[in-house]
Amino acid sequence: MTDTSYYVILNANAGTAHAIGATAEMVGALFQANGLTATIDDDDERDLTSRIADAIASDAPTIVAAGGDGTITALAAALVGTDKNLAILPLGTVNALAKDLHVPLDLAAAVAALATGTSHRIDVGEVNGRVFLHKVVVGLIPGLAAGREHIRGRQDTAAKIGFMRYFFRRLTRAKKIVVAIEPSNGHHRVEKVQAIAVASNAYDEGLGQFFSRHSLDRGTLTLYVLRHLTVGDFFRLTSGMLLGHWRSDEALAMESVQQVTIKSRKSMLKVMFDGEVESLQTPLHFTIRPRALSVIVPAVTAEAEVAA
Template sequence: MLYHVILNPNSGTARALGITAEALARLFATHGLDAVVDDDDSRPLLDRIAEAVEGPAEVLVAAGGDGTITAMAGALVDGGKHLAILPLGTFNAVAKDLNLPLDLDAAVAALASGTAQPIDVAEVNGRIFLQKVVIGLIPGLAAGREHIRGRETLMTKIGFLQYFFRRLARQRRMALAIETDAGARRIERVQAMAVACNAYDEGLGRFFARQSLDRGVLTLYVLHHFTARDFFRLTTGMLLGRWQDDEALSMESVSAVTIDAHRELIKVMFDGEVETFETPLRFSIRPRALSVIVPADISQTVEAA
């Protein structure tokens, strides 16, 4: 089997460890895997992905963070090729949900005996995502977080915390028109709203973690108010595995939903990246539309369940 690896050398772990295309190619060879490694970040990522899709490799490997993984997933949905993941980002949320090894050597070794597992993807205005799209307060906070990425000294962290709590104190609720596939249309005033591909699970220490990626549903999370008190209560609840019944939060499972903010453009957090979308936002779920390579023991566990 031939692997085409797209390496993002500027992703969090790749940059920290100084991972190069040559080192990665040697690692694949050590485990008996035939791989072509592309680390040319001077070219647009989508061009590199399109070239890989047209090439002979059966498995395309995202060696980077969640942004790289989401972009590659969008090109492979409902196709005949498989996506594999080497978790080299800062958060590696998708890799954790798939129970992939986070150590690079172990992740490459797992590919040798890995099997294909279909998972759901979600779509908003024609764009594929794997985790969630967030509207409201959170994208603004994420944009502030980007200003200190790569220079995270004690003083910059203190400065971000001050910025964070100032935003909480000043943030006004926004009115969203929400229409689900059931046909009901309502107006809600919210601090933030997330549309997730499948659902996040409760459990001790399970912080934004999903046990199942093939339930075939979107989950709406509506945060009605979010003060500093709400922040500490919700964070504590998530760490203790008791957050879904929080007074500030409501949840709903749907197959499709349209959200309108009564403005032409809106900033959202799209699988961890802040982007601008035209409204309305039209969401849908595409069940088991993406084939991913997972360790054989994980695939057997899923099938047994």
């Protein structure tokens, strides 16, 4: 990269940021050590929308999300359609997009990677006009994820045991939902399912590849339909993901689509939206926006993309 000017939005309350005590001074020092100029916004008292607007209005060609997946998705949504790049300092708990882009999870290494990084365009998904980077999940999974929120930030054994009890209790009592699935290039049908996920591109199948994506610019959505999920299904699917043979599991169906609409009798559905639980109004209209977002990736990642 030739321009070394960056505007950083720091969420010091994100999982890893809080754990390591990340501050504006710490992040600024890392940029300076790598010969990079950065404006650091760590004002958590202001709403994120206003902070993002200030970042976009700045002269910096690259806006850096220093936080978790929620911060990254919010910033990405604002950058789609602009001439600015998104860069990531993975300071959250999951850091899903950073892992897909092979951004170092160590803060110092991630900043150092910016110095030699290059821009690469990736797809984004949309549901009812809102941008998502990973997936939107309907059905059982959002309810299970909601239980996780009660122990976020807690590392004690009692909290973990309590969540596992909650998880398996919900799993054994879970009811299926009835939805109409209407892909633009496939068969329209009504199904009774445990969960549905719509992902930007597709998750890879391979040894140890757990919800990871090698390619983010294929220009397709992937529809995953989980028809049932017993305790046995859960352990079989989990082990299948770790061993690299989950796509053929009889509980799961998948297909590539350009657009898909999911209808329900309910006016609102609880979803997991890029890892955050919320409610969306139905019907849910999904589409893909090919190569709509410019992201900064490490040089080694760019070289691997060219080789592929």
